[in-house]
Amino acid sequence: MATEDVVLLDCWASPYCMRVKIALEEKGIKYEERAEDLFGGKSELLLTSNPVYAKVPVLLHKGKPLCESSIIVGYIEETWASPPLLPSCPYARSQAKFWVDYVDKKLFDAGGNIWRTKGEAQEVAIKDFIEVLKQLEKVLGDKDFFGGDSFGFVDIITIAITSWFLAFEKFGNFKVEDHTPKLSAWINRCMQRKTVAKVIPDPEKIYEVVINLKKMMGME
């Protein structure tokens, strides 16, 4: 299949884009990455492919656009069967989708609240973030991955956001490992995978992105 068949409108720092890239890598799909300048000027292609939200990631498969990262990963899972990212049993699939929804609703925003706030508000934000991590650690239990023995959908959706954890830790002055050591071990386990290591950027670079975001938003 030609590379031009699969195009990703991308931003290297976006955990939502990272998810899609990891899924494509896991399935061994060749794709073309097109970097979008989200602050300088979004491309015509992005604006026409995602008229509703004008956001990345957008996956174009044979020219047809797909938007919203969890939905894109679902599409990748259904279009390229191997290796499977979701279990085959409907109940287990529903549980995986529930946790994908939980991560989508809670994790990134909880982390974002840490660097967006100071003082007491920040303390509350850190507490809320750690509660989300503890919930995820509970779900992981003693399994190697959220998918069980194998790396799957929930792992992909979640591991992308962990690239921003160093930034949250530095601004909040805490360490994830101190609160959820099993989850930290899971992060390291995922980072051993070629597909993940290839896609996840250096967390120090993400930290710099957040510093710049704060400057842009006029925060000190």
Next chain:
Amino acid sequence: MANEVVLLDFWPSPFGMRLRIALAEKGIEYEYKDEDLRNKSPLLLQMNPVHKKIPVLIHNGKPVCESLVALQYIDEVWNDKAPLLPSDSYLRAQARFWADFVDKKIYDIGRKLWTTKGEEHDAASKEFLDCIGVLEGELEDKPFFGGETLGFVDVALIPFYSWFLVYEKFGNFSVEAEHPKFIAWVKRCMEKESVSKSLPEQEKVYDFVALMRKKFGIE
């Protein structure tokens, strides 16, 4: 194996209505349990410890939470009748996208119509009608979002019609005047028993909201 289905729900919840419609479309028998959300049952707290919200679908004792997750579960398990999602993976992704759009927009913006005032309220009124317009555009000339038959997006969206008296009175607009094609779609959906029997009367929902406004001290 016995096929026991229980639905923990709350009668005015559009999210609960989604599951009522799906279960009716598929001809699935189930036990309906209406929750008092000010006094949640031990069963609800046990079955949805993470969010403590309705609806919860309980199938043979195992809970499925989050209405769109439960809709997909129902579609996968009872796949012999009335499919909600198409078989083509691109069309499935599109259906999920629009159901997600409904989730992100309609409920929260609709809520602002009866809980806010002034600038925030006016902005919400405009945004609500814009969203209906976007959905109307997506429908095009199809009878339903699912094509010839009721599909995933139809089931996700139609429950909000039971709240339209609330939205129109507090939003101070008429959806039919602004988006007649949308209302034509509504009427087609309401002709189906699975839909009309799953939605409460608009007046009942309006009375419920009037009560909530009094309770929250909203003028």
